[in-house]
Amino acid sequence: MKRDMDLVRKILRSVDVNEDEGAISGMQIDGYSHEEIAYHVMLLKEANIIRANIVCAEGSKIPEGYAIYSITREGYAFLDAFSNERRWKKAQSLIGDIGDAPLHLVIPLFMELITARII
Template sequence: MKRDMDLVREILKSINEHTHGFAPRNLEINGYTKEQIGYHCLLLHEAGLLEATESTTLSSSSPSAIPIRLTWHGHEFIDNAANEKVWGEAKGAIAKLGDVSFSVWASVLSELVKQNLGINS
């Protein structure tokens, strides 16, 4: 399964917007399967953006995790990625290259936020 940065963003937004510090019990994202969500939660856990519990079993069709909460780094990323304008600008810039690493996504988002604030780096 290929990493989907739109799904990454939606998972982090959903948890960030939840009333409590914990992730919703049954995290659902429109347009995505439980398998896709579970796999991306595992990736986010591995990247240090989520605390999660791995839930993969022998009968699982894909590796999976159940999200618990955002980490500091998860909050940092979604704070930069939540704005639709900034997200669209980042996607447009990155689309010129195709797939890039997560660190490039984070860097592009951070730079775009600074530009939108009028901060020169």
């Protein structure tokens, strides 16, 4: 499954809005399947952007379920830096399609663009 940075941002926004209501699971985001959302939740957890439990069937690469508990400090820094739509689009165009680079490498690259005042 291909990583979708727009979905990453949408998941973080949704968690931010609903974080005080307890664990978040079964999130619905227009245009995305449960499998796509669960996979991206797993990527966010692996990149230390959120605190979550992931449930996978033995031998499966796609999670069956998840429970998101909170956004980490790094996750909030990313969310705050890219809350502006213009900045988000500019960052995406500068980075372009960087292939299948891991999320834990992509997010610092986005943040470096902010630090360098490129966007």
